[in-house]
Amino acid sequence: MTDSLTDRDYRDTLFLPATEFPMRGGLPKREPDWIRRWDDLNLYDRLRADAKERGAKPWILHDGPPYANGHIHLGTAMNKIVKDIIVRSHQMAGFDASYLPGWDCHGLPIEWKVEEEFRAKGKTKDDVPPGEFRAACRAYAEKWVEVQGKEFRNLGIEGEWDNPYLTMKFESEASIVGEFLRMAMTGSLVRGAKPIMWSPVERTALAEAEVEYHDRKVPVIWVKFPVAEYTGDPSGHFDELEHASVVIWTTTPWTIPANQAVAFNPNVDYSLYRVEEVYSSEELGFEPYALPGDLLIVADKLVDEVMAAAKVKSFRKVIELTAEENLNHIKLHHPFVRSGPDGRFDDHWAKEFWSELRPLLAGEHVTDDAGTGFVHTAPAHGEDDFNVWVESGHTTQEIRQIVDPDGCYTPDVPRFGGMDIIRTSGKKRGEPGKANNEVIAALAESGNLLARGMTTIRDAHSWRSKAPVIRRATPQWFISMDKPGPNGKTLRENALKAIDETEFFPAVGRNRLRSMVEGRPDWLISRQRNWGVPITIFVNKSGEPHTAALAKEQADALNAAIRTAISKGGVEAWFDTPAEDFLSPLGLSANEWDKVTDVLDVWFDSGTTHAFALRERGIIDPETGQADLYMEGSDQHRGWFQSSLLECCATRGMAPYKQVLTHGFIVDAEGKKMSKSIGNTIEPEQIQKQYGIEILRIWTASGDYTEDLRISDEIIKGSVETYRKLRNTVRYLLGALDGWTEDEAIEAAKMPGLERWVLHRLAELDAQVKAAYTVYDFKRVMSLLINFAGVDLSAVYFDIRKDSLYCDPRFSTMEAWDDLTTVYGNRRRAARTVMAAVLERLLTWLAPVMPFTMEEAFLESHLSGKADSVHLLLFPDTPEDWKDEKLAERWAKIFTVRRVVTGALEVERREKRIGASLEAAPVVHIADEDLVKAFEGEDAADLFITSGVELVNTLEGKGGGFTLDDTPGVVVYPQKAEGIKCRRSWKYFDPAIADPEFPDITPRDALAVKAWDATHGE
Incomplete structure (x- = not known):
């Protein structure tokens, strides 16, 4: 002992925190080291082996395939981070939560990019042999799968990266074909010429999920369809009706040449009106098209709007009209056909091509909310037009096709042959072609243009080319939504039942998906492209697919041969193998069958991923299995969620998932969509280099990702501050537990009240954190733990117990001393016991969100002897006796006074x-x-x-x-x-x-x- 006690320096006798865990994380530099460590550990395989040894129940999040095209962005990074948190938290909750990443590799976006590469070399797609073109598409996809795989791995995503699923693997392509043929064998495959969205720029049909909607200015015209025949009661206004015109209104003048009827609604009130006076050219500055004496039939509610558009100064009602007495007895001239004073045709270029009379058809889609109360009907170019045409007893064979795949009028169309609707190349690609203006000019020449103007509409555009699309009836393959299947139910009925049986997060997702399925048309699955899985169908001369025309045994044998060929040679095997090689072994003649060369909608590809990524790998049961969760952006209600639902319901009568979770999108601090053109984008790599991916993960988990998430430098700095506080909390615990072993632990019953209160808080948090992870509420997880670390621990418990930790005697040396020894020794011992429990729970509860930092802290902790990685641990169980509501109520009172x-x-x-x-x-x-x-x-x-x-x-x-x-x-x-x-x-x-x-x-x-x-x- 020292001679002078009052001069002694007591600092060496204090038990100050000691740890090598640094205050700063150094994330940008250290994160890649942790990923390399996990790879060296074969962590993913270790997780699977550990779960198998525990007999853990499988829990499967099925990864929606990102598109193999371009670098990842903040949205795709956020998507993968959410998935990783979900998978890690379920693994630590005791499940066998495997994660198989995958990619969508076929389809128009890749084909479009490859076309651009060939164009840069002076070649069009038609100059390149199809096999060479597909090989270039495959190579392009392979390149981006490799690039994106590394970028996703850098986010700290743990998964089966060495064996992902790819839709372009031969076995995947064979599986997609197998699913298609299985669906076709149910009889739900139909062929029809319905109007579908068609991209003249890309020369292919598009699905709803492949279009986006933008405003654009278009011409609007009011057109007179002269009455050609009136077979109603000849008494009363017969002469007026014979010389009248039905007026229509349209924003697509280019469809007028394809007109085959005019639709009306029997429940709308119509009348015949006579024009009395029009505004003069001096008043208008131009000559109006309407003339005094014109007899016009329009809806009563809309007559004022029509007359105003036509610059009519005054008019009067001649007679009220009804469907039964009048409209059902009228047939019309096409407006290109001029009639002379005697009611007969003038010699005119339109006489032959458009001479057939147009019927008036009753249709419920017609309203008197806007327009004229009549709808110009071109069955080849509008869904409602098509439906009213067929429902009125006309056939699809009667539909006039006058627009080619390039969006131009076919050569046989008088005056307009070869004119384009939309420009498909050059700097003005996507802008209006000649068609609209020429049609308007022809209507003026025929004397049947009543008025014209410009308006703005919200219309479909190709997601890839950004050019407007048109509706065009072409022979296509569809999956019927309303044809009864093997179980007697339609695909629509099966899908709606499956939706009702699925759990949605947020819950509003159910109504959104249900409304889409309730109203959707048949699923258009054919595309006129090169890079895709082919529609592996042979069609006989009667137009029947072999799946319907052949006996089941023979069709099954042909299907098996097709699938085997593609499993060995990929999609090229279908295109390159002569038809007779498939047909002749079955005694079928290639001369009697045509091989379909269309490819499947890429959404069908991704809709079948459950088959080859989960079922054929043995992850779920081949027939009755379901993934536990599908998670993607909210736009996938019309995309992957729906295509997967429909495909699985068509083949198995069930949804492929038990739960559906959606996330929102990323916007800037002002709520604006991120766009390179306005310079508000932030790239994942930028955040990683400056702050570290851990900060991006904290930002993702701390917000309500089910809504749009805002991001900015200031918001990210908030996540940096959250990281600093959590890291310092963990660092303090590591230091306070220097030298801790389980031998020092003390049972809860012998602890002071403050320690038992902390254990109570841990018990509360245990239930709350696990419940929040179960429903994917990471914002609540972070809120609970940030509050616990900042308030309960730092501001209360650590603050109070610093003195005990630093100054109380170590219990192990006190056994022979006085009573105060036990009191103070037990207090320090209890504090460290509780802190050990707190540290274990913080490390595991935060590991799914902060995998890098919690791994670092774990290796510095007393827990490091339990496993090689914190991610091999489970969330610890909480003893029931830790929960003590009466104790908590007493300490709430103490803290009330303490705060004052x-x-x-x-x-x-x-x-x-x-x-x-x-x-x-x-x-x-x-x-x-x-x-x-x-x-x-x-x-x-x-x-x-x-x-x-x-x-x-x-x-x-x-x-x-x-x-x-x-x-x-x-x-x-x-x-x-x-x-x-x-x-x-x-x-x-x-x-x-x-x-x-x-x-x-x-x-x-x-x-x-x-x-x-x-x-x-x-």
Whole structure:
């Protein structure tokens, strides 16, 4: 021992936190090292082996395939991070949560990019042999799968990266074909010439999921269809009706040459009107098309709008018309056909091509909300037009096809042959072609243009080329939504039932998907492209697919041969193999069958991924299995969620998933969509280099990702601050647990009340955190843990227990000493026991969100002997006896008083009346006796971090005490502590109670020093 005790430096006797875990994470530099470590550990395989050894129940998130085209962006990064958090949290919850990443590799976007590469070399797609073109597409996809795979791995995503699923693998292509043929064998495959969205620029049909909607200016015209025949009652206004015209309104003048009828609604009120007077050219500055005496048939509700558009100054109603008495008895001339004064045709270029009379057809789609109350009907170019045409008894064979795949009129169309609707090349690609203007000019020439103008409509555009699309009826293959299947139910009925049986997050997703399926048309699955899985169908001369025309045994044999060929040679095997090689072994003649060369809609590809990524790999049952979760952006209600649902319902009568989770999209701080053109984009690589991917993961988990997530430099800096606080919390725990072993642990029943309160909080959090992870509510997980770390731990527990950790004697050296030894030794021992429990839970609860930092902390912790990685741990179980509601209620009362005391001491420090709270010994007046009783058995001065305190069960004080408005009944009177300052713990104490051997430190500190001296041979 030293000779002069009062001169002794006690710092060596303090048990200060010690850890090699640095304050700064150095994430940008260190994250790649952690990924390499996981790869060296074969962590993913270890996770699978560990789960198998535990007999864990499989839990499968099926990865929606990103498109193999271009670098990842913030949206795809966020998508993969959410999936990774889901998978990691379920693995740590005790499941066998495997993760198989995959890619969509076929389709128009890749084909489009490859076309551009060939064009840069001076070649068009038609100049390149199909096999060479497909090989270039395959190579392009391979390149981007490799690039994106590395970028996703850099996000810390754990998965089966060495064996992902690709839709372009031969076995995948064979599986897609197998699913298609299986569906076709149910009879749901039909061929028809319905109007579908067609891209003249890309020369292919498009699905709804392949288009986006934008505003564009278009011409609007009012057109007269002259009455050609009226077979109604000849009495009463017969002459007027024979010389009248039905007026239509359209924003697609180019469809007028394809007109075959006019539709009306029997429930709308119509009348015949006579034009009395029109505005003069002097008044208008131009000559109106309407003339006095014109007899026009329009809806009564819309007549004012029509006459205003036609610059009619005055008009009068001639007669009211009804469907039964009038409209059903009218046939019309096409407006290109001029009629002379005697009602007969003039010699005109339109006479032969458009001479057939046009019927008036009743249709419920017609309204009197806008337009004229009549709808010009071109069955080849509108879904409603097509439906009303067929429902009225006409056939699809009667539909006139006058627009070619390039969006130009066919050569046989008088005057307009070869004219383009939309420009398909050059700098003006996507702009209007000649068709609209020429059609309007022809209508003016025929005398049947009533009015014209410009308007703005929201119309479909190709997602890839950004050019407008047209509706065009072409022979296509469809999956019928309403044809009864093998179970007697239609695909629509099966899909709606499956939706009702699926759990949605957020719940509104169910209604969104249901409404889409309820109203969707048949699924158009054929595309006129090169790079895709072929529609592997042979069609006989009657137009029947072999799946319907052949006996089942023969069709099954042909299907098996097709699938085998593609499994060996990929999609090229279908295109390159002569038809007779498939047909002749079955005794079929290639001369009697045509091989279809269209390819499948790429959404059919991705809709079948459950088959080859899950079923054929043995991850789920081939027939009855379902993935636990599909998770993608909310736009996939019309995309992957729906195509997967329809395909699986068509082949198995069930959804491929049990749950559907959607995320929103990323916007800037002002809520604007990110766009390179306005310069508000932030790339994942940019965040990784500056802050680290861990910060991006915290940002993802801390917001409500089911809605649009805002991001900016300031928002990211907020995530950096969150990271700093959580890291420092973990660092403090690591330091406080220096040298900890399980031998030091103490059972909960022997712990002080404060430690048992922390255990209660852990029990509460255990249930809350696990429940939040179960429903994918990471924002709640982060909110709970950030609040716990910042308030319960840093501001309360750590603050109170610092003195005990640093200054209490170590229990292991105290067994033969006095009673205070047990009290103080047990307190420090209990604190470290609780901190060990807290650290284990924070490391595991945060590991799914912060895998890099929690791995680093784990390896520095006492837990590192349990496993090679924190990710091989499970969320720890929580003993039931940790939960103690009565104890929690008592400590809530204590903290209520403590908050007022802390507020009072803060004022004293601010006013420089004290330097630290240990210089104070406040008197606290408390009106509520229950609040006073809450402190029984507790050292209130320790809880307030003061050197003394007096609790008085009354409010009768000297006045002027400190209070808080939200805590009535508690008044604090700060007072300076008396006595001397302990040179070891800085507490003030009465020197009369000091150990004579150590007069300058408290008796507690004297015990600790004696123990330290005994241990260190002093």
